[in-house]
Amino acid sequence: MIRVAIVDDHAIVRTGLRQFFSEQVDLRVVGEAASAREALDLLRAQDIDVMVLDLSMPGQGGVDALAAIKARAPQLPVLILSGFPEAQYATTLLRQGASGYLNKECDPEEIVKAIRTLALGRRYITPAVAELLADTLNPGAEKLPHELLSERELQVFLHLARGATVGQLAEALSLSVKTVSTYRSRVLEKMKLASNSELTYYAVKNGLIQ
Structure with a gap:
């Protein structure tokens, strides 16, 4: 059983994810949070295998929230679920310690696939993000x-x-x-x-x- 925590400031998003995850025999939602601070409280209260983290929340931004979570639980796989396209944040957050990055417009089945991949200790990299990572290795590439x-x-x-x-x-x-x-x-x-x-x-x- 993979123990999942959902961190998103929108209750409707948390409800939708919780409902979908409950239909998976190997996933169990053990906690929810609406802010980075609540996410840190979850780490103290629950044993978590994978955290699904929204990028844009009030107060603390996604990069800062990820840094705080990884400082508290360095080995915890964090899947970023964002409303922003991969091109804007994916490579930065993966370098900062995220184990995967998905856009909220993706198929819910892909979120489950990513969680299962992270629970095995691997990263989940979509083809689009892999291409972005490859581009960052090109020293001659100019930034927009x-x-x-x-x-x-x-x-x-x-x-x-x-x-x-x-x-x-x-x-x-x-x-x-x-x-x-x-x-x-x-x-x-x-x-x-x-x-x-x-x-x-x-x-x-x-x-x-x-």
């Missing part, structure tokens, strides 16, 4: 502007590109309007763009949003 952004800057960029206002973004990320405005200015400067409409055009052109 959005690849130079930090995790939080990338979150701000994608929200703005989808049309969110600074106020909406501040509420969604649990940040002050002033902090979001600072991130916006930093993103525009790093990407050498002048407006939110240019961010949207860039994101669409590069397949980051539809």
